[in-house]
Amino acid sequence: MYSIVFKTNLLQPDLILSGTIVELNPQVFQDNQIKGLILDVDETLVSYQNHTVSADLQQWIAEVRQMVPIWLVSNNISEGRIGNIARSLELPYISGARKPSRRKLRQAAREMDLPVERVAMIGDRLFTDVLAGNRLGMFTILVSPMSSLTSLSHNFSIHNLEAWLSQLLGVSLAATQHNSNKINP
Template identity: 65%
Template sequence: MTTIALLQPNLVLGGTIFDLTPEILQDQNIEGLILDVDETLVPFKQKETSQELQQWIAQIRQTTPIWLVSNNISHTRIGNIARSVDLPFISAAKKPSRRKLKEAAEAMNLPVEKVAMVGDRLFTDVLAGNRLGMFTVLVEPMIDPVVAVRSHPIRDFEIWISQLLGVSLLAEEKNVTKGNNS
């Protein structure tokens, strides 16, 4: 697999995790979700989930099993977030290593091809999911509303490098925007 293919998400939402709908999952034949935590579900320093996230998870879990897989080494913090939404989790995953993603997919009793890896980072979430043969979804990072302007230098660098390599990161080019296939 080429570097471009490894970094190319199958779906670029162009919005946050809340733009990932049951209809999109159904259209893409996704039967399970593995979600990154920091910046994908909650801002990095946040220790609690929002009401909006709890509602989104409640809606998705009606049809789709969900696991949280985070590179964050704080088992306590990730565990507290996972417990607040009643989801199984793995911390210190070392993505782009595939091992913990495979473990989560096996726990859901699903083939990796039917599981989507959803995250805000290309060089960890998308790369790990693509290396394993999962459907990959790139979302915009969650931003703490208290912080007026939030810089994402590592993510911005990943996007810059990926675009230099020829990776397409525009939602319109992926034929999916806000749940509608074009």
């Protein structure tokens, strides 16, 4: 049986990656007993400017899907955009999720037939992806937004504002190797 220790700061991710999702070593999932993944789409998998996924992302998804089931859950309401990205990766998806609402994350975990404690939420936003995942007791991973690597876009400014606000709230955003304080076997 597993016990869950809920965080006092719902904005604190379990793992912070200073790079993009393709730099995330899949061994992290085994080390933290993660049995399923929920991935954000915009700025986590592709930048807002792109409509197609990179070869690196396709390769990463192919490797990870051999280990765990993967769902895409996006706040974006564009069925065309999210659906096309999901189809290109051959992954199930939910658009218009309204994160930090937990409902669509819970739905994806249920579709994977997994308890939320064994699912990781991976995204680029503290106040949507991390907050929603933490509210459910998921393992949360914050990745750098795709746009931060290519330009200083409007979205990157939102990330800077989130980082500033999170520091005021006592959240540490230093990149970490593992910081699993939720799941204790």
